[in-house]
Amino acid sequence: MAITRQDFGTFKAEPVSAYEITGPNGMRARVLTFGAILAGLIVPDRKGNLANVTLGFENMEGYLKDQVKVGALCGRVVNRIRNARFCIHGRQYTLAKNDGANHIHGGPDGFDRVLWQAEVNEAENSVTLTRLSPDGEEGYPGNLKVRVRYAVTQASELVISMEARTDASTIINLSTHAYWNLAGHNSGSVLGHKLRIDADRYTPLDAETIPTGALDPVAATAYDFRKPRILAQGMPEGGYDINFGLNNHGGKPHLAAVLEDEASGRVLELQTDQPGLQIYSGAKLGAPYQAFGGLALEPQKFSDAPNHPNFPSIQLEPGETYRHNSVFRFSTN
Numbered sequence: 001m002a003i004t005r006q007d008f009g010t011f012k013a014e015p016v017s018a019y020e021i022t023g024p025n026g027m028r029a030r031v032l033t034f035g036a037i038l039a040g041l042i043v044p045d046r047k048g049n050l051a052n053v054t055l056g057f058e059n060m061e062g063y064l065k066d067q068v069k070v071g072a073l074c075g076r077v078v079n080r081i082r083n084a085r086f087c088i089h090g091r092q093y094t095l096a097k098n099d100g101a102n103h104i105h106g107g108p109d110g111f112d113r114v115l116w117q118a119e120v121n122e123a124e125n126s127v128t129l130t131r132l133s134p135d136g137e138e139g140y141p142g143n144l145k146v147r148v149r150y151a152v153t154q155a156s157e158l159v160i161s162m163e164a165r166t167d168a169s170t171i172i173n174l175s176t177h178a179y180w181n182l183a184g185h186n187s188g189s190v191l192g193h194k195l196r197i198d199a200d201r202y203t204p205l206d207a208e209t210i211p212t213g214a215l216d217p218v219a220a221t222a223y224d225f226r227k228p229r230i231l232a233q234g235m236p237e238g239g240y241d242i243n244f245g246l247n248n249h250g251g252k253p254h255l256a257a258v259l260e261d262e263a264s265g266r267v268l269e270l271q272t273d274q275p276g277l278q279i280y281s282g283a284k285l286g287a288p289y290q291a292f293g294g295l296a297l298e299p300q301k302f303s304d305a306p307n308h309p310n311f312p313s314i315q316l317e318p319g320e321t322y323r324h325n326s327v328f329r330f331s332t333n
Contacts, residue, residue: 001125001152008032009060014115016060019127023152026050027330034063035112036073036129036148038178040185041158046265046332051184053266053330055285055294068284069177070294072112073148074105076133076140077314078175079243079278079303082210086306088141088169088315095139102208105177107138111146112177126151126159135168142168142318156331162324164316172322173301173314179282179294180268182261189292190281191232194260197225197277199244203302203311213308215245228258231281231295239281239292243303249275253327257297265332272299272326275312299326 001022008018016034023029025048030040039056055070057063063070084095084103096107105112116129126149133144149161162174181190202223203211218224222236223244231240248254253271260267270277278298285293302311316322 001154003120003122003125003127008034011060011115016115017118019118019120021125021127021150021152023125024154024156027152027156029150029152029158030056031127031129031150032063033116033118033129034060035114036116037063037071037112038150038176039071041178043156043266043330044332051264053180053182053185053268055179055181055185055289067286068282069105069112070179072105072177073129073174074177075111075146075172075174076106076138076144077103077171077173078105078177078298078300079173080104080210082208082304082307084139086171088171093139093141100208102210110138111174116148124151125153140170142166142170144170144172146174148174156329158328158330160326160328162322164322165320166316167318169318170316171306171314172316173305174322174324175278175298175300176326177296177298179285179296180259181294182259182266182268183264185294186288188290190295191235191292192230192262193295194228194230194262195225195279195295196228196258197244197279198247198254198256199277200226200247201245203243203245203276205242209241210304211243211302211308211311213310215310218244228260235281239283241278241280241283243276243278243300245302246272246275246277249273253325256299259295259297260333267331267333269329269331270297270299270326271329274299274301274324274326276300276302278303299324
């Protein structure tokens with residue numbers, strides 16, 4: 001167990017660092033100070049062969065050209081907000097529009113397009129990335145102090161913990177946008193992977209891929225993953241880009257999803273304390289990856305939450321602390 005640092009180019013004439021966190025059995029996580037990005041995660045297969053199972057780029061040029069948030073930390077608010085508008089205490093705020101008339105993943109200059117400060121804790125085998133998101137950034141109110149901690153444990157877990165505090169009423173809904181391919185990041189399609197999600201309900205979408213406000217049963221739909229199912233079986237046209245309302249949330253992280261690759265034997269178990277899980281099957285991935293070359297598993301609260309009072313609230317007030325804890329546990333079968 002060790003942590004090393006390497007130079008990873010520059011952004012706006014400022015240096016970017018890559019931190020590598022070493023775990024058991026050859027496991028290694030790579031985290032960038034640009035965008036708080038998870039740039040790589042190496043784990044063994046059933047025979048002990050190592051492979052990077054999350055998509056990423058070898059240099060800054062790749063990340064600067066990327067349009068699908070590979071490995072990013074998305075915020076202030078992940079996913080979509082209809083018409084790039086929301087209200088707090090009767091006051092309307094307008095956000096940056098970067099998805100037609102809508103707002104997505106924090107805006108064009110969201111958390112994935114800024115530099116973070118790194119703090120290394122060798123005793124905890126972790127790297128914590130911090131920044132102050134100033135009042136008005138991408139249209140969001142309040143000065144927001146954010147901390148994102150990446151840790152690798154002896155139990156072959158990648159633990160991602162997030163905290164934030166504000167000096168004015170605001171909204172926040174963070175998530176990782178790592179794309180997983182358990183056969184190896186450059187191995188091709190993930191549509192042969194098997195997925196199970198502990199969710200009886202999902203949030204149906206309109207033509208703009210924004211929730212209607214309903215929370216419908218997954219039974220008899222393409223979104224029923226209550227039992228393990230190969231992704232390609234019954235997949236809707238265009239793939240998956242949908243949020244699930246998880247069955248058991250609150251308190252400590254619980255098992256939300258299991259992803260398996262039969263050929264390598266690798267298994268990813270996702271535990272989270274968030275109420276929702278967005279999955280995206282990567283239909284629009286660009287070079288060097290092919291369409292459906294990775295599956296994003298995004299623990300979060302629901303998309304467009306500020307505009308649906310029945311959804312879990314993403315509002316944060318002064319004196320409160322936003323928290324998000326997710327555990328990605330790796331094993332083989």
